[in-house]
Amino acid sequence: MKAEIIAVGTELLLGQILNTNAQYLSRELASMGIDVYFQTVVGDNMGRLRHAIELAAERADILLLTGGIGPTQDDLTKDALAAALGRSLHIDPPAMEQVERFFTSRGREMTENNRRQALVIDGSTPLPNETGLAVGVAIEQKGKFYIVLPGPPKEMKPMFDRQAKPWLLQHALTDEMPIYSTMLKFAGIGESLLEDKLLDLIQAQSDPTIAPYAKEGEVSVRISTKASTEAEAMKKLEAMEAKIRERLPEHLYANTDVPIEQTIVELMTERGLTLSAAESCTGGLLMESITAIPGSSAMFLGGIVCYSNQMKEKLLHVPHSLLEGDGAPGAVSPEVAEVLAEQVRAVADSDFGLSVTGVAGPGDSEGKPAGLVYVGLAERGRKAEVFELRFSGNRESVRVRSVKALFYQLWLKLISK
Amino acid sequence: MKAEIIAVGTELLLGQILNTNAQYLSRELASMGIDVYFQTVVGDNMGRLRHAIELAAERADILLLTGGIGPTQDDLTKDALAAALGRSLHIDPPAMEQVERFFTSRGREMTENNRRQALVIDGSTPLPNETGLAVGVAIEQKGKFYIVLPGPPKEMKPMFDRQAKPWLLQHALTDEMPIYSTMLKFAGIGESLLEDKLLDLIQAQSDPTIAPYAKEGEVSVRISTKASTEAEAMKKLEAMEAKIRERLPEHLYANTDVPIEQTIVELMTERGLTLSAAESCTGGLLMESITAIPGSSAMFLGGIVCYSNQMKEKLLHVPHSLLEGDGAPGAVSPEVAEVLAEQVRAVADSDFGLSVTGVAGPGDSEGKPAGLVYVGLAERGRKAEVFELRFSGNRESVRVRSVKALFYQLWLKLISK
Incomplete structure (x- = not known):
């Protein structure tokens, strides 16, 4: 089976938004064993939209359209597909009820154009919208399969996963072995x-x-x-x-698509271990990555962003002699990474303490080159280990890769136990 | 002038990578007053790639192709365009020299396939690649303008900005008023x-x-x-x-495309003001956003991620009676937001101190609903102000919007002075 994805919206052609829908659907279709040969983006224009649909229908068996099913006069996707298929549109009563309920429950008056969101193509299967108002459409004609989904990803994804994908499996992929x-x-x-x-x-x-x-x-x-x-x-x-x-x-x-920090959160939670961190050049990115994982509060206690030298001295007891003065190794040094990791672990009373100090760039700092980073890993009852990292790339890249490299060291430590 | 963008790469059709190039180029073309009517993604396949090029050339005046110009046998973009234009390819000597220099300087042997990266179409203007190896191509034929750019964004963007855009302005847009x-x-x-x-x-x-x-x-x-x-x-x-x-x-x-944290960094740096932060539910996101701005070290001193109650008590002196026990308002409360902002400001000795405490979700916590967040704003010599926020949406969305809402309050405070 061959599929094409058509994303509809002038905002995509103006570069105002990124076409994440095409990526999501491509990945899903690949996982279903369906080949995607073309992705197209077309604006809110009846002629060009119909042209894109007709062209894709010549080349593929399955067409997925996203976007252009909202309430405004610019939202033409269902109209264009209906025209291409030689069919008409009608109001889907359950979808209409949902739109009306939405306005009633908010005490707002429904304007006439909102009725457009309940339109479906004659002979199609309506795809209910669980996270928005505009109803989707699935229809087979002459051995080709057409799906219309909303543009906003938070509506498109659940509608694809729970409505369109099962419909495709049942109607289009009956003979295929699943991937x-x-x-x-x-x-x-x-x-x-x-x-x-x-x-x-x-x-x-x-x-x-x-x-x-x-x-x-x-x-x-x-x-x-x-x-x-x-x-x-x-x-x-x-x-x-x-x-x-x-x-x-x-x-x-x-063996599942998770970031390494999720594996760390799971391993440490299982074993009842706790973590803290002291960040200089990464400025909170490490802690932000950990706390982005739901459930991390069970193992992550907190930490310190010691961006200035005063914060390093005051909160993490880095000796002034390490930071400043003749012969001092300076803030970006293995010595400071070691103290930061050990001290934050002690302050938080956690099982492990992590530290990052380096030059994220752009430009060198205090005689150290951009991309030079020291990360520390302290464990209760042991001296901290320190790793030197050297990266090229911009500020964001240096920060991300520093955090990932330190997570890797922590993961290695955890699995070796 | 009408343009089309064709991104080439099977990895795009498999959803392995996001087509950020199309967004970047669409935005750039819009700013040059060029209308983009279609974006297409096609795989590394000679027949389909030529079909896509010929179709786009019928519809548009300007074609921008990205990707498929690397060293492997799968990289077919220049071959396909040459075939569509009825031209041949030849090695561009300066580009070939650059490829050879790259391998010599790294002491590595250049394999034969790397010569492909120096290929250009007969009669075209080679577009030097300042951040990679594969040379780009610009060519006019029968009043149509064709540009071939690399796939990796870090090569594509500089080549577009510094080579392709000036070429287009000089050759294709001579009669147009710029936007x-x-x-x-x-x-x-x-x-x-x-x-x-x-x-x-x-x-x-x-x-x-x-x-x-x-x-x-x-x-x-x-x-x-x-x-x-x-x-x-x-x-x-x-x-x-x-x-x-x-x-x-x-x-x-x-009046330029910057995040609000950049405006804050600039305003505070100009005025010699300093900032610190205490984050609970946002877990470092606020500090990470600030420190992502180059130059933020001049105004941002650091802060504390007080994820656990112990960290709130130990490092930020939140009274135990506020956190636990009968009638305690709990960690997610205006009282705690106030103490956190005032204490982190005092600990860091900064001019302003920010705090965030809330329930990011998923799910409620300690009887407080997901999406309920308190943010605090403390200023030297004054009592902290606290704002209650209520969001729907997922964990990530609650965290991002909490941080943005607090930045807004800080910005309001700064401009009212």
Whole structure:
């Protein structure tokens, strides 16, 4: 099965918003074993929208349209698809009721244009909108499958997951073997070294397939297989995962798409361990990453952003002689990273304490080059370990990779116990 | 002039990466007065890529292609465009030298496939790659203009800005009046209320045009005009900006596309004021946002992430009686927000101290609903002010909007002085 995704909206063509819907749907379709050959973005214009729909319908079996189903006169997606299919539109009573309820419950008057949000194409299956007002549409005509979804991602995603995907599985994919896949996540290793370690597996791949990819400070490998039952798929995926794990036991931290900080939160919570942190150049990014994980309050006690030297001295008892004066190693030094990690651990009375001090850039600082970072890892009853990191790249990249590198060291420590 | 953007790469069709290039180029083209009618994504496949190029060339005057110009056999963009134009490829000597220098300087052997990165189309203008190896291409044929750019954004953006844009201005846009625009940024106001306040201006708009848009916790308005000189454009834009500012003086914080924290860093640095923060539910996000701004070390001293109650008591002297026990208001309370702001300001000895305590969710906590947040703003020599916020939305959204709301209060305080 071949699919195309058409995102509708002039705001996309003006670059005002990013087309995250196309990425989300592409990934979902890939996981269902559906090939996406084209993604298109078209504006809120009847002629061009119809042209895009007709062109895609010639090339593909499945069309997914997102956006352009709101209340305004600019919202033309359903009208254009209906015209392309030679059908009419009608009001879907349950969707209309939902729109009316929305306005009644807020004590606001419903304007006439809001009725447009309840329109569906004759002969289609309405897709209820659980997080918004505009109803979606699924329809089959002449062996082609058409889905219309809302533009806002918080409406589009639940409608795809809970309405459109089951509809597609039931109507379009009856003959296909489903694809199953596992996402393996790695830390402390770059994309090229990882590919090198798995080169023979990647080159020999047929079933399961192996697809590595990278983003800032993270490398992932997706392994996928088609199978008629989940048990059969899992057997193949687990065998491949075991092969890969055997080669990279000190880097493979998860077999599901989570950041390393989530694995850390889970490992430490399970073992009843607690964490604190002292951040200089990362300015809160490390703690923000940990606390972004729901449930982190069970293991994360808190910490200190000691951006100025005074804060380092006052709250974390860094000796003045380390920070300033002739021969002082300075704030960006292994000595200071060590004191910061040990002191924040002591102040918080946590099992582990982390520290980061470095030059995030742009530009050098106090004679130290941008990209030079020291991270510290203290454990109750032991002297802190310190790691020197050297990065190129901009301020944001240095900060992100410093945090990820330190998380990697902490994870290594946790799994070695 | 009409343009189309074609992004090439199977990784985009698999949803492995987000098409940020299309957004960047769309925005740039809009600012040059060029209409973008379609964006397309196509995979690394010769037939489909040529089909996409030929289709776009029928519809538009300018084609921008990104991606598919690396060293591998999958990188087919220049080959496909050359074929579509009926031309051949040749090695560009300066680009070849750059590739060779790269390998020599790293002491690595250059493999044959790397020569592909120096290929250009016969009769084209090579676009040097300042941040990578693959050379770009600009070419005019039969009144149509074609640009080929690299896929990685850190190579694509500088090549567009410094090579492709000047080439387009010189070759394609000789008759057009350039577009000038100003981005106005607002805080402390939602998109619908902002549109309401500017409704008559938006409805009557012709020149300058007015385009509002929103993202999490931020609202912007872009005003644009065409003019033959910059001075003439600025006069029109400034008059419109003044009209808008008059209606929303307490919300318009910048006339350039910066986050409110950047305005705060600039205002406080100019005035020699310093800042510290105590964060509970936002877990470091506030401090991370401030320290992400280069130069923030001049005004930001640091702060404390007091995630646990013990940290609140130990480091910020929150009385135990406020946190626990019968009748205690609890950690998420105006009383605690007040103590946190005042104490962190005192500990850091800064001019201002900020605090956030709330329930980020998911789920309620200690009998308080998810989305209930108290933020505090303390100033040297004064009692802290506390604001109650109530949000719906997920954990991330509650955290981001809490931080933005508190920045808004700080900005209001700063401009009222």
